Amino acid sequence: MISFALSPQQKQIKELVHWFAQHEVRPLALEADRLGRVPEEWLQKVNKMGIQLNTSSFGGGRSAPAAGQKPDKKEREGNRVAVIAAEELAWGCPAIALSLPGPGLGGPPIQSSGTPEQKQRFLSIFTKDEPRWxxxxxxxxxxxxxxxxxxxxxxxxxxxxxxxxxxxxxxxxxxxxxxxxxxxxxxxxxxxxxxxxxxxxxxxxxxxxxxxxxxxxxxxxxxxxxxxxxxxxxxxxxxxxxxxxxxxxxxxxFQVAMKTFDSTRPIVAAMAVGIARAAYEYTLEIVRRDYPKQGRLYYEAAELLAEAEQEIDAARLLTWEAAWKADIGEANAMEAAICKAVAGKMALRVCAMCLELLGPVGLDGHLVEKLYRDVKVFDIFEGTQQIQRLVTARRLYAPYGVHV
Amino acid sequence: MISFRPTEEERAFCEVAKTIAVEEMRPSARDCEQRRSVSASIAKRLHELGFLGLELPESWGGLELPLISQAQIWQVLSYGDLGIVQGLPGPGEAASLMRQAPEHPVWRPYRDAGQTGIWPTVAFIDGEETIEVRRSRDGYRLNGTSAPVRRAAFADWVVAAGKDNEGEPVIVVFDERTWETIEGDFRLGLLAAGLGRIRFSDVFAGNDRVLARGEEASALLGHARARQCVLEAAKEVGLMEAALDYTIEYTAGRKAFGQEIAKFQGVSFTVAEMAFECRGARNIAWAAACRVDEQGRAAEGFAWRALARAHRSVRYVTDQAVQMLGGHGYVQEYPAEKWMRDAQAQVLLYARETDWFIRRGEQLLDERKERVAP
CATH class of the missing domain: 2.40.110.10 (Butyryl-CoA Dehydrogenase, subunit A, domain 2)
Incomplete structure (x- = not known):
């Protein structure tokens, strides 16, 4: 049945990752941006905690069956878990999230196309003894x-x-x-x-x-x-x-590269959703606190915030749809392209709306201006929004035998 | 668990609905528009299949389906023709009031009428600003003319919601023709939907005609509005999907400069954007349906924004459909111009896109808890 409720595992991972993002990542976000790097000691610390940006956490947590192990009969939900976790991490700080130790975007091609020996050799190096990427x-x-x-x-x-x-x-x-x-x-x-x-x-x-x-x-x-x-x-x-x-x-x-996109584009889209949500929530608090409680400014803010909320949720649902299709084993290239195109564009727009609500004060030491700078690339890497339109259009026209 | 897979039952309903939409509604759309009413055969067929009683209580012989199931069915039917969907006989928006208070005596004649024939047609007036409702000792007196509503031209019943002269919400139900229908001059769209205004000239509604007043009326109406927002959004999704599919087929076959126009990125990218809008609006409508199913009126903000989003998307998609067809999009030999007109008329009927967003925004600004969960 159609449902948008999280499973117990999804809920648990969401809460866990959110806790980490809130308490370990967000406090460091502006400083890491100023430094132009994530402090080494912090990376050592989180690696010892076992937190990595890896395919197994994107692929359904540590319970994901290892190579050779029999998959359990439960519905696969690794891709949905992945996008949920990615959103939370990016909510904390996308730059730090992408800097977390682990195989990162190199993981999916090895997972999907590597030999058992290669999977073992390249994916087993990500241990707690020292951070690796x-x-x-x-x-x-x-x-x-x-x-x-x-x-x-x-x-x-x-x-x-x-x-x-x-x-x-x-x-x-x-x-x-x-x-x-x-x-x-x-x-x-x-x-x-x-x-x-x-x-x-x-x-x-x-x-x-x-x-x-x-x-x-x-x-x-x-x-x-x-x-x-x-x-x-x-x-x-x-x-x-x-x-x-x-x-x-x-x-x-080429297919290895393209297949990788089918799993990484929803993750990138989910990160864009997380960035937009971070900007929205940050701005919502400021508007609640500082804005007049009635009058023109109040209603303008109400409208913009509601629109932002709707846009964020719409992009999130598209991301979930792409992940869901991957989990049930259906081709998801079009859904992956759609969610990436929509989320990348949406997130920049939401960040711009939030900056508008903050006004000139937003220039000075506020998280949203950093998020605005961070988010632009989500409309570019892993395929620009133009490429996502091309991928989508190709699939829409395929039943008519027209290659666009 | 997050899933976009309909149930077997929903799939079966939608399959039947799709057949009717494509084979009967779509080919009749122009004819119904010209006659300004829905053909009796389509109405009869949908009644026999139970589609006119999707929202009605089971105890009445309705299907009392969850909102998420209804949303999918109306979406598919509207893929056939939104003008026909909006002109169908039956309870319309009032169904959500009937569903919430099925035992109320004011509905008894309606329920009885449905046992022997097609459900009577109800026009619904959300007339807070246009109808004056004066309270008297033994009922209310209504004066004023409603904004245009659908099915006014062939309404057997009228349900009017408003506020009385002391500001108290009230919902009154008329099953006899005590009102006057102003036919008006409608040309834009949804012309098969029986658009018109309802005029009350000092019409008395005794207490026996009152469905609810005060807090009860407010709660009933709030929940009914939420349900209707979701269903109207779903219908708009059906219309935009029709426009999208038609545009894909047309641009895949139409040639210019020696090749299919789909091969020009100005066309194919626009079509991709139309698909983005359709998917986005559909998911927001479905998510709102699930929320309203689970939480009732508490989820009304999600329903408002689903409709606001659908309004924006349906205008964009149908406009682009006309644009992609070029001159052919503008003439009546092709369906795109009708879809664009219907979309705009629908948006006007269930308007206040900005207002829906502001209302939702006020809710958000008023919430105090941290919003982590989607």
Missing amino acids: GAYALTEPEAGSDASGIRTTARKVDGGYVLNGQKIFITNGARASWVVVFATVDPKLGRAGHRAFVVEKGTPGFLATRTVHKMGLRANETAELVFEDCFVPAENLLGGEELYSAAAHQPSG
């Missing part, structure tokens, strides 16, 4: 929205591949213990030539050349990576040679 590297200077146009090459050699190329805008790319890197074995093959590799930190020829300075998300590291004759052993080809030979006529490397 994973990363995901698709974007290049000349290939952003058009991921099929990547130019990083992977030349097959004895025992593995040699990578050459450059990646930009890579979240946690410099500190990551490994990076999932997309490259082409032959640019002429287009998507069919794509392969995904896990490149480990310290691999000769793999360099993080610089971290970029951004409008927002300043506490979160965004790196540029360079691969110069970087040898990657065959066992680090994601999914192994079998994955690509089994689907000889399929653009499977």
